[in-house]
Amino acid sequence: MATSRFIKDTGLTARMTLTMFLLGGLYVGLVVAVLVFVRSAGGAVVVAVVAVAIAFWQWWTSDTVAMRAMRAREVTPEQAPELHGMVDRLCALADMPKPRVGIADLSVPNAFATGRSPDRAVVCVTTGILQTLDAEELEAVLAHELSHVAHRDVLVMTVASSAGIAAGLLMRFAQIGGMRRGNGRTLPAVLVALLVSLVVYAVSFLLLRLLSRYRELSADRAGAYLTLKPGALASALQKISGQGAATPTADLRSSGAASALCIVPALDGGLSGLMATHPPLQQRLEQLARIQAELSRPAG
Secondary structure, X not given: OOOXXXXXXXXXXXXXXXXXXXXXXXXXXXXXXXXXXXXOHHHHHHHHHHHHHHHHHHHHOHHHHHHHHOOEEEOOOOOOHHXXXXXHXXXXXHOOOOOEEEEEOOOOOOEEEEOOOHHHOEEEXXXXXXXXXXXXXXXXXXXXXXXXXXXXXXHHHHHHHHHHHHHHHHHHHHHHHHHHHOOXXXXXXXXXHHHHHHHHHHHHHHHHHHHHHHHHHHHHHHHHHHHOOHHHHHHHHHHHHHHHHOOOHHHHHHHHHHHHHEOOOOOOOOOOHHHOOOOOHHHHHHXXXXXXXXXXXXXX
């Protein structure tokens, strides 16, 4: 966790930690199972290293890939003075390094933050959100995104996803090892490998979605306490969700690649519940309403 003035959420942090622990346990269990299956520690280690290398590359290039996926460009303080001014104020308030600022030429109203570290981060908004939100709402959205940066959520999600990457690679290695044996047990062995692969992928997929939803709730909470205006974030979420539903399909498809990074999923394909990358809007609004009630109570 990066040091900043964003409020800590012990409950959500504990749940995210437990989810990460389960993903790690899944990975370790998979490695052990594959070692038993292929009886080749060296080969399994090589594939595991490749999986880690792929995850590292995804993390290292996360800002570049996300900016390209969202058709975004970096803007200077001269090109977007009001947007930079908001980011400057929030970063000073949060006591964190200022990230780069970008704008995506998309009519879908949304925002995202990415980057391998706070020093290499970028916070990006779409032209659609600039036209949809007022100043207080936009500031609340930026506070949410800066919380992702301060809490190194891109790193957290990348580490978590490496378990799924390793699962696929290791199971593929197990299949190849089984086929090379060339005995009568080859087909059953490959079928078992495929079944285990599907189960591991499914569990990893669901745990990643759970972790993603937790980090969104945590960012909502941290952003709301930083600005002390949870109502502004609630209003922004409602506007973004409403406008997003009316956005042309072409825009949604073009931004879908980076959907999980956005404050509201740009393209969810109708997924909900365990399959969703973001918590339900109603759950987010209820959390913000509780924070508003807490902040409204008289001191003492």
